[in-house]
Amino acid sequence: MGMFDDSLDKAVANKTTRPAPKSAPAQMRYLVKQLKGTRPVAELLGVSQRTVERYVKDQIKRPRPELAARLAEEVRRRWQPRVRERARKQAATSTGIVIETRARFGFTAAPGSTDDARIRLVTHHLPPAYAARLFDAQTHGATDQELRAIAAEGLQEEYFKDRGRRAAGLSVEFTDIDYVEFDI
Incomplete structure (x- = not known):
């Protein structure tokens, strides 16, 4: 992604009507629900399926910084797609x-x-x-x-x-x- 692509995405994301999940476990649960399983989320984020399961069960609460950034970005890109399209x-x-x-x-x-x-x-x-x-x-x-x-x-x-x-x-x-x- 480039500077213009990111800026267009942020402009549309600013129009969401509800805040996206903030905590890592909540973000992980959202992605699991969107992608319909822990395996696709693990592949998307580059972590093991077991790590995703631990976040979903609140056994891990604080991801390392690079995983936290990827997780927040993926949630932001998928949050409220109909509102963004509108x-x-x-x-x-x-x-x-x-x-x-x-x-x-x-x-x-x-x-x-x-x-x-x-x-x-x-x-x-x-x-x-x-x-x-x-x-x-x-x-x-x-x-x-x-x-x-x-x-x-x-x-x-x-x-x-x-x-x-x-x-x-x-x-x-x-x-x-x-x-x-x-x-x-």
């Missing part, structure tokens, strides 16, 4: 998505204008069409580079060109990304 659909059809990023933006523009790349902090709302493209690409396994290209096009058209009202020949380069966050 949030994606709403963003793709009506509300759009907000992108906040600090990155280097360079421009190819008409002669006489500045095209020197510089670091900018940009927070902007992208319309539903770009949200739909981002979520569709993510669903179909797009790389981080492809997701970046969609976001760059959205920022180019919506932020820098102001929906076609200025800078007609402008082309934006979106590089050296410090961070990117999406919100629905």
Whole structure:
């Protein structure tokens, strides 16, 4: 997973209506229920089936840090799938998505204008069409580079060109990304 993929997942996960299980045994029981058995959970997390059973029975309560991180991530990815899908659909059809990023933006523009790349902090709302493209690409396994290209096009058209009202020949380069966050 890349920076854009993770950020899209976090934006959708923030729309859940109930908190996910916090303790390791509760998280393990949730995964066992979702995957219908201890063996698939053990394979997913890279531990023995017996270890999973011990967590389910509250015999082990504190996992080592790397297992705790994998466990929390797997629970977060599977928590409230219908609520997450509804949030994606709403963003793709009506509300759009907000992108906040600090990155280097360079421009190819008409002669006489500045095209020197510089670091900018940009927070902007992208319309539903770009949200739909981002979520569709993510669903179909797009790389981080492809997701970046969609976001760059959205920022180019919506932020820098102001929906076609200025800078007609402008082309934006979106590089050296410090961070990117999406919100629905």
